[in-house]
Amino acid sequence: MADTNSNSGREVARPSVLPFSLGLSENDRLAVHIVYGLYGAAIVFGVPSVLGVILAYLKRADLESTPLSGHISWQIRTFWIQLITIVLAAAFTATFVLIPLAWLVGGLGWLWFVYRVIKGWIRHSNDQDIKDPYALF
Numbered sequence: 001m002a003d004t005n006s007n008s009g010r011e012v013a014r015p016s017v018l019p020f021s022l023g024l025s026e027n028d029r030l031a032v033h034i035v036y037g038l039y040g041a042a043i044v045f046g047v048p049s050v051l052g053v054i055l056a057y058l059k060r061a062d063l064e065s066t067p068l069s070g071h072i073s074w075q076i077r078t079f080w081i082q083l084i085t086i087v088l089a090a091a092f093t094a095t096f097v098l099i100p101l102a103w104l105v106g107g108l109g110w111l112w113f114v115y116r117v118i119k120g121w122i123r124h125s126n127d128q129d130i131k132d133p134y135a136l137f
Contacts, residue, residue: 029124031059032071036121039075043114053079070130071120077133078116085109112136 038052056075063069085105092102115137123130 028059028063028066028068031055032063032068032075032124033121035059035072035075036117036124039078039113039117040121043110043117049079049082067129068124070133071124073133074116074120074130078113078120081136082109082113085112 035052035056038048038055042049042052053076056072056079060069060072060076063072086109089102089106089109092098092105120130
């Protein structure tokens with residue numbers, strides 16, 4: 001960024017300094033935090049999880065063979081299993097007879113989703129990787 005010095009009329013180069021660093025590793029960590037944040041918002045609103053899983057799929061190739069790859073696999077698996085519980089609860093609701101079962105499946109699925117988001121986000125915040133991203137708990 002160049003500015004004109006009013007005293008001499010010459011251009012003076014000023015370095016543009018960001019108040020934070022976003023190198024490649026910081027971008028990757030930030031992306032994982034954003035996915036967890038979108039999943040956290042999905043606990044209440046639902047729809048942000050779709051944006052989160054899209055971001056997770058976009059970052060998956062970049063994070064292969066890094067400590068963050070377990071988090072991405074954990075996030076993607078969390079989304080799909082939660083979607084299955086939502087579809088099952090909706091199917092049970094459609095039968096009207098199985099509405100209590102729909103509430104049970106939906107409620108347990110929601111609690112499981114909350115657990116996975118909290119566990120993953122805490123581990124990520126503490127710079128710990130997910131040991132088995134394909135485990136249910």
